[in-house]
Amino acid sequence: MLKKNKYEGMIKLKKINHKLIVLAAIVILTLSSVAVLPLAFAQGTWPSFPVLSVIPDEAAVGQEVLLSYGITPQTAWPQSGWTGLTISVTAPDGSTETLGPYNTDTTGLGGAVYIPTMAGTYKFVCNFPAQEVEVAVAGLEEGTTLSGSHTPEIELIVTEGGARNYFPDTPLPDEYWVRPIDAQNREWYTISGSWLDTTYIQASYNRFAPFNDGPETGHILWEMVQDVGGLAGGDRGWNSFEDGDAYEGKWGNPMVIAGTLIGRRYVRGTTTTYAVNVRTGEMMWERVLGDDIGLELAPAFGQVFYWTTMNNHGCYAYLWATQGNTWHAFDPLTGRWEYTMENVPRGSRVHGPNGEIMVYSFDMDEGTMSVWNTTAAYYDWQLFLEGDDPQAVYHAGRWRPIGQTFDAQYGTTVTASFPTNLIGSVEVVIPLDKVIGSNMEWAGGAAVQNPQIWAVDLRPGHEGDVIFNKAWPLPEAGVHYDFPGSHPFSVKHDLFIITGKETRRHYAISMSTGNQLWATTAFEPYNNAYSNVYFQYWGQSVCYEDILITAGFGGVATGYNLDDGSMRWQYEAGNEYGEFLFGNDWSIPTGFTSDGKGYFFHTEHSAIDPKPRGAPAICIDLDNGGEVWRIDGLRLGTRWGGQPIIADSVILGFSTYDNTIVALGKGPSQLTVTTPQVVGKGQPVQVSGTVMDASPGTKDPEATLRFPNGVPAISDADMSEWMLYVYKQRPKPESAMGVTVKIEAVDPEMNYMNLGTTTSDVNGNYGFSFKPEKEGTYTIMATFEGSGAFYGSSETTYVTVGGVSSGTPIEPEEPIAGFLTTEVVILLAVVVAAIIGIGAYWMLKRK
Template sequence: MNKLKNKIIVLAAIVILTLSSFVAVLPFAFAQPGTTWPSFPVLSVIPDEAGVGQEVLLSYGITRQTAWPQAGWTGITVSVTAPDGSTETLGPFMTDTTGLGGAVFVPTMAGTYKFVCNFPAQEVEVAVAGLEVGTTVSASHTPEIELVVKEGTQRNFFPDTPLPDEYWVRPIDAQNREWYSVSGSWLDTTYIQASYNRYAPYNDAPDTGHILWEMVQDVGGLAGGDRGWHSFEDGDAYEGKWGNPMVIAGTLIGRRFVRGTTTTYAVNVRTGEMMWEKVLGEDQGLELAPSFGQVFYWSTMNNHGCYAYLWATQGSTWHAFDPLTGRWEYSMTNVPGGSRVHGPNGEIMLYDIDIGDGTISIWNSTAAYYDMRLAELGDDNPLQEYQAGRWRPIGMTFDAGNGTQVQKSFPSNLIGSVEVVIPQDKVIGSNMEWAGGAAVQNPQIWAVDLRPGREGQLLWNKAWPLPDAGVHYDFAGSHPFSVEHDLFIITGKETRKHYAISMSTGNQLWATNAFEPYNNAYSNVYFQYWGQSVCYEDILITAGFGGVATAYNLADGSMRWQYEAGNEYGEFLFGNDWSIPCGFTSDGKGYFFHTEHSAIDPKPRGAPAICIDLDNGGEVWRIDGLRLGTRWGGQPIIADSVILGFSTYDNTIVALGKGPSDLTVTTPQVVGKGQPVQVSGTVMDASPGTKDAEAMLRFPNGVPVMSDGDMSEWMLYVYKQRPKPDNAMGVTVKIEAVGPDMSYMNLGTTTSDVNGNYGFSFNPEKEGTYTIIATFEGSGAFYGSSETTYVTVGGVSSGTPIEPEEPLAGFLTTEVIIVLAVVIAAIVGVGAYWMLKKK
């Protein structure tokens, strides 16, 4: 019986294995061409409750995917029945390769909407998941899906993340979406000066001159000894030590050593930490200098996100590096020339406008790679678009010729050169060349369309009537323009007047009439660094060598305000006011920094850095002696809400911004009832610069926090070793308590002193343990900080002496001793008796 059973098992196993081998060689496709296969449609309404006028997402499709290059299922519609019984059909829609797609629907009335997804029959074009080419996927529809719509807001959105109220660092968690507004980059000084018109959005621009950290760029400062008043050289003229700085996603990129071997370094803007320093391109046998930065967004089938690059150009070859590590990423050859701007997603665009040939070409950095990959993969490759869409240029060197997206012609009768390029809008040009400042004879201005599909179309070409003879007219150094107000500015060098021209028509709109200093004639149109005229919101701001900043209304050219940068001690030899070109505008404020061609030595003392309220011209803060700037020495920049600048006073980089604070609080552990409690502590600056070895030697107990009003002088004392300011004020500290019965008490406020200490006392009324809370709520210079401590209030006054216990010897009288001796003797005698008895 067992033998028979075993034989049956063996035969069964053979049959199973044989069948398995047959199955293994059968084709995977179960549906043959010409057959019909059922479809299983899906539809979701997200959310399923909403308010009138609020968007909802319709997710439609079927459960079966397609295979590339069949991009998805087509012809899908969604039938909608409104609460009033009316109907409409949405679509036709297409899915992606997952078999799903999405559309937005906005309900217009309260009640219940009903939706049905309709999938039309269609054939499989590329074999997928068991379905051969030619298989028909049958038509189908979903059951009704309901959406309940009510009056008013019904949808519940993910709560916003508040902007930082504490010191913040990178990386920024991607869920803190709102923080984009305080974390802008400074990618390219030349571009920001021109195409961005020195406007630096996406910053919580500093409200004081508080210093976060300082870094030595090169040997600098007073030489000392028998060199007397003379300081170390600062590089200028022509060899500035901090040329073309940039910040890419929180990383400051700078250069050292303009002569000999040049190194590039990266510093964390928020911490002051040196991240790397190297000869850029050394691994490729090159010695490169940083040219500009890039942060762009890439979104394709399976790849969505931003990429950051540090670019170093060498003729028509561009090299991309990782700003975080300095690693080489990829290179492009044969990059064309042209005006460099940034596109809507951060792509680099080159507008090559050849006036002589009457041609315009537009090159795109992302298309250079994408189109190169498309051509490399070939049109017959079913995965062509899929593979090209994956951003993987790392380690490659390729020809950038595929990046040219537009090549068109325009009228060849234009003269002059390009002045302003506004991406995907227009280019403005003229024949008003610098020519050493020669008087303009027959000014001609023109505009050419750059809007997609209209590139190269002439918008207008007009002669501009000269307001005055013998004057040099030109676009000011920063090429001021305003898209919102449809104008750009031309400036008269000698007259110091400014003229608004319509970008739409070329007609003059207005001219200024306010007096500007004579010295402005030397800077109005000469160099972006000295003669900035910038448009910000609804005003034109002019400033420069004359030392006076002036704001004009863009509506009519009338003067709104003027600010004079007084030179109290006459240190600046070329005027009664310090020259103050506008470095940049941000967050409703303008930042002006003294700049020279090349610093005289001994250097003029007290060169100002000034922040002005652009609404009314009021001074927000001013530091006299923070930095002395030069034409080639690198202009101050702002990124991640931090101002960065180079000073020839000591050849250092200084970072200004709102810093962290550190508060401590102490009390006695125990006090008696009725006794006052002394609350004391410190409020200290916790910025990165206060942790440097030099600062810790001078301030072993920490750098005290000072009031905003005293911040400028205090920073000069802390970082520039200037005299300690008299009567400097600390900050307000709020003292609160929670009593033993959990009752809240606002005890009051006190002010910290010049050493950072504060004190406060109060009289607790109840016994028990109190929680003491000390808080510095923050200021323009500092984020706030808080700390707690505990004190116990006892039932006996700490001033009442407690009687000590009597020592034991005081109770051992003679009688007691005799009794104890008798007892001990009796115990010993009894013990001896029993021992003898046992023997």
């Protein structure tokens, strides 16, 4: 048999490649000759080739379909597209209709929605009317006419029923999640909100924080030291390090921008800014903000906005620092300077519908107003730079401000006038809707004499129109009336709130008429008089869905129905040991509301030292006022050092007990399971393992020194005391319970077995036993399904059941009597030695 030449295949391949090279050369030469032909066809009339797609091509009655229409050549700016296209539709019953006329964009394409009304086959035809090329493009000279034409019929099959086959939703995570979030997990927007602004801005005070999965326990994810803190020790006795209150707050104006916590390291001197990953506690960067442009700046507010133009669609995130009317934008991920705007107008700063920052400016004396926004500032500045360039709109649509410093005056999009008889100042700005104002000023808390309230329209096309301007009849003389600290309002219920300081009563005023709708009558603590309208942080009242929530220095939170002002519930923050010297209840301003829950944190103007022990952080069910959880001794609220915030479903706050930043939220867990590898049939199998807290804070050196075997996962009911033990070094709650572990199995015949449940102990260990009945290998599955504090975890192991129980003695085989006697052993040894000697002799002889 002849062997095949191993190079034969390679030779054939080389021959084929040679032919391909020759063909390619011919093609290239041909194309080269084409390339030297004129790029533009001569003027005249040229055929057109319209296109049409129906997406999807099968649908049910009443379901939307997309008609994608157009023509193959694009247009060049400033010709914005082709015009006058129509779509002829023939229904299954033979009736016809014409849709349009439609225009395309510069790509030559456009889209329209169509909803079929009957079952059967629809037929669509796109009609393109003859028109001129206004700007030379795609080889067509200016003035060239594209002839009218139409597409072939495109069919749509419509059925009576059946749901559209949409891309399946991504369920919310049942495991611990981190950023970046894959863009395909669209549904996760509901749990990943940012906290962009803590400084005071009308109508955007962030006391209502949607887009979070509000923590259901006080479980701590991680801690970070902000400054030297806690008990000073030694001869300083009970005294602790100062916490910044009053006036020297250590954590002022924190914010979270797309999962990045931005904070300041120092109160005075060099202003160092840092960024921390909210979900991991990892320090991302720390630097002097603006050092790359020769400045030393402090963070002011954040922004996440959506930009969409013909070629650019997506969100941008910025950290802003301000110097008067100059705004500097920085990358929150790195702290790098991005761009600067000068001459930004002063006024009420709010966030627009796409996240653009808007500034409403009102001159009450002149009766003029203006509206400015960040995106228009860049876009219109870019248009100004390019003047009459026909490509200006295209260029401005590209978001390229990086490295630029420009005049922000181009961002003013609206100017309007209003009557000059409106007295007072702006109180609430609801962007693109209305502005509420009054003459009720703080004035040291003096009684209001002649209150006047007014509203001006901000809807596009109606800016400056007066909605109402009227006197508000005083409910009671000698009382200071004002807007509460967070200026609560409800668009849904068409009202805003005014509060009486001394009476601790709240009044709902219609945003459409200025008429009083209702007044509360429930008793609120006298100490609330010191906080209802004083200090924005203390007098925070929030309209959440159908409830008005008030709380403050009096230590009682109250929920009122927004329909009529009737009291829905009250919650008292009891001061059991009298540590707080100014009331029987701890002062608890509203921190924020989210996910149907209200979060309240003890706050003082300037706490005495030694500090009062046991200051609470509290979560309340806003539906009924019931306590969800409470930690006495966490204390996250400070008047000057930064209020607690929530973002990415994590609560972040500054604890004055030890000057640390604390992150609370639902954490990861880690479960292990072990069994013996082999047991005898009928022998019990011991299933054991651990369930541990796998949160980032448990990996810190301080935690691993105290918990070398890990931090146990503990029940929700015992979580508050357990967190104080783990992170605040309080006594260990020995009676604390662990979590429920479910034990399952699959027997050797692949039958599922639900064996039962057990509970881990205070050290994180669990145990469970069962007796297998069949021989073979069992799969053992242990599962912690999760809790309010933890996401679940699971693990598997295997045990083999033998044919004989290990408890049954094995009978030895009957020995052969006298077989290995001493004489036999000696004889065998002599034989072996002789064999070795003979072998050695022959080896030597060969040499």
